[in-house]
Amino acid sequence: MSGTRRRADAFSECHPAVNFFYFLIVLLVSMFLSHPVLLGISFFGGLCYSVRLRGRRQVVKFNLLFTLPAMVIVAFVNPAFNHYGVTFLFYLKTGPVTLEAMVYGVVLASMMFIAVLWFSCFNEVMTTDKFVYLFGRVIPALSLVLSMAFRFVPRFEAQLHVIRKGQKAIGRDVRNGNVLQKIRHGITILSIMITWALENAIGTSDSMRARGYGMKGRTAFSLFRFDARDGKVSAVLAALFSVCLIGFHKGVASAQYNPVIRIGGLPLSGQSLPVYAAWAGICFFPVLMGLWEDHTFRKLEAMGNRERHLPWYLTDGRAAS
Amino acid sequence: MRRRIVRTLTSVLLAGMMLFAAGCDFSTNSGKAAKWDQQAGTFSTKHEKNGDALKEKNELPGDGIITKAQMKTIAGRDGSYEFYSEDPDTGITYTWTYEGEKIQNPIEQKMKVRFPEEKTEKVKESANHATVGLGVALEKANLAAPAKLTLSLPEKLDADSVVLCKLVDKKPAKMCGVSIGTDTKEGKEITTLSFPVLEMGDTYYLVGGKTKADEVDEVASGEAVSNQADPGKASSGEKGTPAENSGSGQRAAKVTEDTSPGVGSTQGPEKTAKGSVDIRDRTAGNGKSDQSNKDDGNAGNAQKDRTEKTAHTCTISIDCLTISANSGKLNSSKKGFVPKNGWILSSKTVEYTPGETVYDVLYRVCRERGIQTEASYTPAYSSYYVEGIHQLYEFDVGDLSGWMYSVNGWFPNYGCSKYEVSDGDTIAWRYTCDLGRDVGDQYWENGQ
Numbered sequence: 001m002s003g004t005r006r007r008a009d010a011f012s013e014c015h016p017a018v019n020f021f022y023f024l025i026v027l028l029v030s031m032f033l034s035h036p037v038l039l040g041i042s043f044f045g046g047l048c049y050s051v052r053l054r055g056r057r058q059v060v061k062f063n064l065l066f067t068l069p070a071m072v073i074v075a076f077v078n079p080a081f082n083h084y085g086v087t088f089l090f091y092l093k094t095g096p097v098t099l100e101a102m103v104y105g106v107v108l109a110s111m112m113f114i115a116v117l118w119f120s121c122f123n124e125v126m127t128t129d130k131f132v133y134l135f136g137r138v139i140p141a142l143s144l145v146l147s148m149a150f151r152f153v154p155r156f157e158a159q160l161h162v163i164r165k166g167q168k169a170i171g172r173d174v175r176n177g178n179v180l181q182k183i184r185h186g187i188t189i190l191s192i193m194i195t196w197a198l199e200n201a202i203g204t205s206d207s208m209r210a211r212g213y214g215m216k217g218r219t220a221f222s223l224f225r226f227d228a229r230d231g232k233v234s235a236v237l238a239a240l241f242s243v244c245l246i247g248f249h250k251g252v253a254s255a256q257y258n259p260v261i262r263i264g265g266l267p268l269s270g271q272s273l274p275v276y277a278a279w280a281g282i283c284f285f286p287v288l289m290g291l292w293e294d295h296t297f298r299k300l301e302a303m304g305n306r307e308r309h310l311p312w313y314l315t316d317g318r319a320a321s
Numbered sequence: 322m323r324r325r326i327v328r329t330l331t332s333v334l335l336a337g338m339m340l341f342a343a344g345c346d347f348s349t350n351s352g353k354a355a356k357w358d359q360q361a362g363t364f365s366t367k368h369e370k371n372g373d374a375l376k377e378k379n380e381l382p383g384d385g386i387i388t389k390a391q392m393k394t395i396a397g398r399d400g401s402y403e404f405y406s407e408d409p410d411t412g413i414t415y416t417w418t419y420e421g422e423k424i425q426n427p428i429e430q431k432m433k434v435r436f437p438e439e440k441t442e443k444v445k446e447s448a449n450h451a452t453v454g455l456g457v458a459l460e461k462a463n464l465a466a467p468a469k470l471t472l473s474l475p476e477k478l479d480a481d482s483v484v485l486c487k488l489v490d491k492k493p494a495k496m497c498g499v500s501i502g503t504d505t506k507e508g509k510e511i512t513t514l515s516f517p518v519l520e521m522g523d524t525y526y527l528v529g530g531k532t533k534a535d536e537v538d539e540v541a542s543g544e545a546v547s548n549q550a551d552p553g554k555a556s557s558g559e560k561g562t563p564a565e566n567s568g569s570g571q572r573a574a575k576v577t578e579d580t581s582p583g584v585g586s587t588q589g590p591e592k593t594a595k596g597s598v599d600i601r602d603r604t605a606g607n608g609k610s611d612q613s614n615k616d617d618g619n620a621g622n623a624q625k626d627r628t629e630k631t632a633h634t635c636t637i638s639i640d641c642l643t644i645s646a647n648s649g650k651l652n653s654s655k656k657g658f659v660p661k662n663g664w665i666l667s668s669k670t671v672e673y674t675p676g677e678t679v680y681d682v683l684y685r686v687c688r689e690r691g692i693q694t695e696a697s698y699t700p701a702y703s704s705y706y707v708e709g710i711h712q713l714y715e716f717d718v719g720d721l722s723g724w725m726y727s728v729n730g731w732f733p734n735y736g737c738s739k740y741e742v743s744d745g746d747t748i749a750w751r752y753t754c755d756l757g758r759d760v761g762d763q764y765w766e767n768g769q
């Protein structure tokens with residue numbers, strides 16, 4: 001992260017309301033319609049956007065380390081405890097292990113995986129100030145609590161670095177001493193962290209109150225304007241989503257795994273194809289928008305460079321050809 | 322750096338898991354403590370004045386109530402336990418017989434029986450002018466086990482076939498047959514009527530009459546005088562029901578003696594008497610006629626065959642008949658799995674190994690036939706709970722739906738993997754859409 005320059009993302013610069021409703025729709029559809037095609041599209045969309053926002057290395061590492069094992073566990077746990085389905089594989093004391101339950105386990109796991117992917121994007125795009133801007137006046141207490149909760153893990157991690165460095169300086173890191181001492185140091189650090197977290201939460205809420213948070217007429221720190229581009233983006237997304245909704249209503253997105261697997265909309269037909277295309281449009285929208293903006297920016301930059309007759313070593317090198 | 326953080330987080334997680342494990346351990350300890358308390362409880366009731374441990378034969382208290390603590394003392398024990406009392410108005414002595422091993426979940430039993438006479442005349446009239454009619458009112462309560470009720474009438478009854486009826490829409494409907502026996506009391510011949518009690522909380526009617534006048538006397542006297550009457554004579558009797566019953570009774574008695582010759586020598590008569598009662602009850606319950614008339618010559622072989630054949634078989638059936646009446650509430654994805662006639666498995670006689678439970682039999686039968694089942698073990702009841710059979714799960718037909726089981730007509734008040742199957746049991750798995758009310762379970766009606 002430190003080495004790579006953080007890219008400007010076009011979709012992140014849209015109005016928070018657009019961002020919020022976009023993620024709401026994508027997450028709800030991915031989590032409640034367990035249709036394999038929709039999930040697949042959602043997965044690739046989420047993966048591309050996540051890579052774009054956070055860099056390839058981090059996304060791959062995180063997913064291989066945490067999400068994939070969790071996914072495998074869920075996929076195998078489901079058929080062990082649910083025995084619905086007509087295709088028996090082998091028997092347990094509580095009933096047969098079935099293919100249907102196994103497939104649903106995989107679907108469930110991928111659903112979780114996709115939700116995690118999209119949430120990682122959500123965290124990057126919907127920063128705390130955006131969240132507070134959106135909900136600070138409607139539900140001040142809840143939005144503050146939520147924004148604190150969203151920020152909790154990254155802040156906790158950052159603080160852990162600080163505390164551990166401090167402890168290490170006085171020889172009380174978790175790597176110092178024998179096992180017993182290591183445990184004792186670990187517990188001390190944990191205790192420090194919890195104390196800090198609790199105190200910090202109270203400090204934040206006190207500070208917010210001191211600044212008149214939630215009072216009438218108070219404005220947010222960041223100001224966002226709903227401009228023409230936001231209007232266009234909303235219109236395109238709304239059009240795509242209405243196509244999807246019509247398709248969902250017609251049963252293109254219906255999926256049943258218990259007791260028999262029945263997937264609606266397959267094989268691809270004139271009815272289902274536009275719906276999947278529209279859904280792909282929604283899922284890839286932020287990436288496409290970002291790419292288009294990058295392209296436009298590069299074009300403009302090159303044009304500007306040409307008009308100003310800058311020598312090549314002063315241009316960014318990006319617009320060389 | 323990151324790796325170290327991961328390590329720290331893992332150690333924190335581990336610590337959490339250890340705490341959790343410790344918590345679990347604590348809870349098991351408390352579980353043990355609870356069990357110990359229970360034991361202590363039964364122990365203390367032993368020394369209480371009212372809560373004496375039940376004996377094989379007990380006189381009922383005035384209110385006819387046997388408490389939960391008392392029932393606990395015979396729960397799961399071998400042998401049968403009798404509770405008797407005499408109705409002061411009619412002079413009828415009634416005896417409840419419980420099989421100790423069928424009681425797994427002891428509950429309070431209300432065994433008082435009244436003999437109301439208000440409607441008996443009407444019932445007799447509507448039952449084709451029966452000569453005998455007796456109202457038997459049972460308390461509204463749940464049974465801890467299927468019980469047998471035996472009535473010793475103060476006089477000799479002039480009837481050879483009696484059935485147990487219940488008023489359904491003011492008309493008597495037959496529930497089961499009643500076996501008739503005779504006994505002597507104070508030098509007088511009296512009639513005993515016994516029938517299985519599978520439901521309570523209503524007034525039931527014993528209705529009967531005389532079909533063949535001559536045989537009753539002969540057979541009755543034969544049984545009363547000697548238990549060791551020769552089998553040839555008994556089985557040569559005509560096809561009348563009492564003759565058959567007594568015949569099978571004696572033959573069964575012989576079998577018991579054969580199998581345990583050592584014990585039989587001193588307590589012979591008592592044992593045979595008990596055996597005869599047992600078998601007679603069973604034949605009456607099954608409603609099957611004996612084959613005694615056919616194989617007179619090699620009676621011994623026939624007995625042997627029969628005991629071997631029936632020793633390890635039970636009957637199992639699975640139905641979802643109640644769904645057709647509630648098809649509006651049926652989960653749409655399960656429509657294809659409701660059989661047209663409502664039977665998933667029509668009554669099948671299967672073999673079992675002794676010690677197998679109802680769940681074991683269901684699991685094996687369904688596995689052999691490729692019927693899907695799902696069950697989950699519930700530690701609180703230490704039994705498997707059957708969630709679904711043939712893709713039909715609990716709650717698939719409304720909130721009150723699910724699978725229930727009955728054995729010989731009784732819906733046990735404990736789990737299916739605690740009920741050990743015994744000879745000739747008829748297991749019925751039934752899908753209910755109304756917490757058992759629509760399949761004949763009275764648990765919610767008769768409960769407190």
